[in-house]
Amino acid sequence: MHNGVMKAWLESSHLAGANASYIEDLYESYLDNPDSVADEWRTLFDGLPQVNGHAVEQPHSRVKDYFRRLAKDTSRFSAPVSDPDVDAKQVRVLQLINAFRFRGHQNANLDPLGLWQRDVIAELDPAFHNLQGADLDATFNVGSYAIGRETMVLSDLYASLKKTYCGSIGADYMHLTSTEEKRWLQQRLESIEGTGSYSTEEKTRFLDSLTAAEGLERYLGAKFPGAKRFSLEGGDAMIPMLKELIRRAGEQGCKEAVIGMAHRGRLNVLINVLGKRAQDLFDEFAGKHGESWGTGDVKYHMGFSSDFATPGGNVHLALAFNPSHLEIVNPVVIGSVRARMDRRGDLDGSSVLPITIHGDSAIAGQGVVAETFNMSQTRAYGVGGTVRIVINNQVGFTTSNHRDVRSTEYCTDIAKAVQAPVLHVNGDDPEAVVLVTQIALDYRNTFKRDVVIELVCYRRHGHNEADEPNATQPLMYQKIKQHPTPRKIYADQLVAEGTLSQEAATALVNEYRDALDRGERVVKEWRPMEQHTVNWTPYLGHSWDMNYDATLPIEALRALGEKVTQYPASHVLQRQVEKIYEDRRAMTAGEKLVDWGFAETLAYATLVERGERVRITGQDSGRGTFFHRHAVLHNQNDASTYTPLCNIGEGQGPFEVYDSVLSEEAVLAFEYGYATAEPAGLTIWEAQFGDFANGAQVVIDQFLSSGEQKWGRMCGLTMLLPHGYEGQGPEHSSARLERYLQLCAEHNMQVCVPSTPAQVFHMLRRQVVRPMRRPLVVMSPKSLLRHPQAVSKLDELAEGRFYNAIGEVDPLDPKGVKRVVFCSGKVYYDLLEARRKAEQKDVALVRIEQLYPFPEEEVRAILADYSHVTDFVWCQEEPKNQGAWYCTRHHYDDVLPAGATLRYAGRPASASPAVGYMSVHIKQQKALVEDALTLA
Structure with missing residues (x-):
């Protein structure tokens, strides 16, 4: 670039008057990513003073002075000095090309009905750039314009730019920060002037x-x-x-x-x-x-x-x-x-x-x-990019005024947040439609990114x-009635x-x-379909109470325990995490009882060891929101990670655990889609707190609970929803158990509240080992993760199974029992502690670990010893209008002894899930426990 061009650049509208900050913006972009600015700018900015070989912030005045010195120092440029006016026009031609790349889509012929009222973009007129009269017949260098020629007559260039960027295609891509992607799109569009050639x-x-x-x-x-x-x-x-x-x-x-x-x-x-x-x-x-x-x-x-x-x-x-x-x-x-x-x-x-x-x-x-x-x-x-097609028929339900349906020029502007190019196209031009389709797919396959086509x-x-559109869009539908169809055109x-x-x-x-x-x-x-997808046949026709083999040799379990507690000696753990792994090694050796986190880890280990896939996503799933999982170990020296469950041995199944984006709706929907396409293995979505699943209610209502009934789509997705009243307030207590139970019918899903590590071990394994594939909703614990009573022996994991209901564990004389209290989850341990402290022998505690499908036969078997009891209580932590009470009480009608009654013990009905004051929480908790245990 020689001094005449530099002079023109300095005097151009970009660097004059109110737009003087333009150069600073360019320089900031250069500092962030040198490839984000044009080659000419990058060369100039490279010449600015640097510190230790790195570009640094420069005031606007210093940069501008630097440019002025360049303009005077003709020895800096290889090109000979030429007429400054000619150089200025050359710069303006390049600005015209850039204007079409940036804003050509705003004057493209996109609306088949011709109803769009769009502002005229002044920058697209050569006169705006002081190019007029004889200039239109002059020949200029076209720079990087990918027409295949280095020079063009300005009038021909202008016609080419209009054909490329203001025809039936409006290419909206200059917001991309990737120079490579922008140049790729420019090459595809400009080399053919935005027009395909078809046989x-x-x-x-x-x-x-x-x-x-x-x-x-x-x-x-x-x-x-x-x-x-x-x-x-x-x-x-x-x-x-x-x-x-x-x-x-x-x-x-x-x-x-x-x-x-x-x-x-x-x-x-x-x-x-x-x-x-x-x-x-x-x-x-x-x-x-x-x-x-x-x-x-x-x-x-x-x-x-x-x-x-x-x-x-x-x-x-x-x-x-x-x-x-x-x-x-x-x-x-x-x-x-x-x-x-x-x-x-x-x-x-x-x-x-x-x-x-x-x-x-x-x-x-x-x-x-x-x-x-x-x-x-x-x-x-x-997934390597998605091709997104927007059918813009210019009416949202009955609203056609875009000011009422969005705050942006285009409905597709949301895509710009992730650097996705948008190709707007007139739906009455099928060849243009095919062309943008080809470009979009090639872009996706080349760069593995999302791309958007807006079919106007x-x-x-x-x-x-049955609608009458003239009631709300009279002018549009007068035009439509006279407009020929795309096929006829x-x-x-x-x-x-x-x-x-x-x-x-x-x-x-x-x-x-x-x-x-x-x-x-x-x-x-x-x-006719070939076998492209997985065969679902083995998973059809099974009931929720089918028999399956849940046992494992204790030696195999110990061997797995040793593998999942090992990590490289060079991998330095945080002190608390190191203690957790020391404890797990002791649990493997039988020196300590198994806690929740280790039981869960062993469940995953047994599945991947047999070649099954395990996928877990959630906002804190790598470590666990409550610091209990630690499936991913972070080296304290270099921040590298190590995942023991990925290192079980050759031939193991894949283990994937991801900390998700801060979303519930899209993430749960993604995992539902994953589980409906892959019946094998274990797919888990874990809420940070169970309450937050509220944000995914559409997925739960429309897909998870009813997809099989509506569409025959089976799904084995597991939802882990931390639930339990710990005094943490309304949004950190209840996973809204009642909402899931209200959706239960026709054995459409399972709702479980496991209370021991052995139970969670068998529950997770059951979801894979048993061939039935239906959603599993788990009220997973918080305080039970480290509760001294919520522990299990290793042989309970090896030899047991998941018990849908668990009877009394203390050596009470059944004949002396006057009341049976049913409960689920954490409140059981509060009841157990209070009863033991009072040395009470006349109240038995029965845990319902699977609330739906209700385990009628197992509950009957447990109650066989209490046929003389008529006083039964359902105890829950949740308010009376929430939790399991209203949605499960009818199940007990068929299992209670003749003449028996079932009474409620728990928090009073409430509009809010929980109180916000610890003192009130403790008072309520004590009262509901006393109510459940105290005989009249």
């Missing part, structure tokens, strides 16, 4: 897909008028987009694709992409259904699986089931993809592709989207087919350019309608 065969294929998209909707509208179907009409280009995305993914080695989407267009995708038989859909519209398990669900919630033929081989497709909570399916899809990747040994997502399809208002409005974006590059939840379209009908284009005849275009319409009349599959690429 006659390809164009016919695109039209065929548009014909199918339109044909299905018209057929359903005529055959089932008024039926709710959430028509795709207006966004028809999604069908060629998806088919080309899958086709290209298969060419690049993808073996599976998991798709998540909401209602709009779902039926079209089922029929025209996944290959569901048309007759099956028609039968569903007609109210016919075959014999199926469970309650079923509405048509536009249903999933489907098939194989799709591509030039690179078949790709297995799975469309996820999802409820009306639109965006919650996204982390479920990502979790399913991660499970499939793990099963394939795929570390970067090369063989499995996640595709999520969003609505414009939903992606901007629902927080789980931001949570899922935030997870995309983390160790626990990364419209909704030909209202929110659903493209067919007319192909006829006009001579690609195919009008008769050929019409024939495609008739052929598709005839196929629907025959009820056939209409996807030519459909193939």
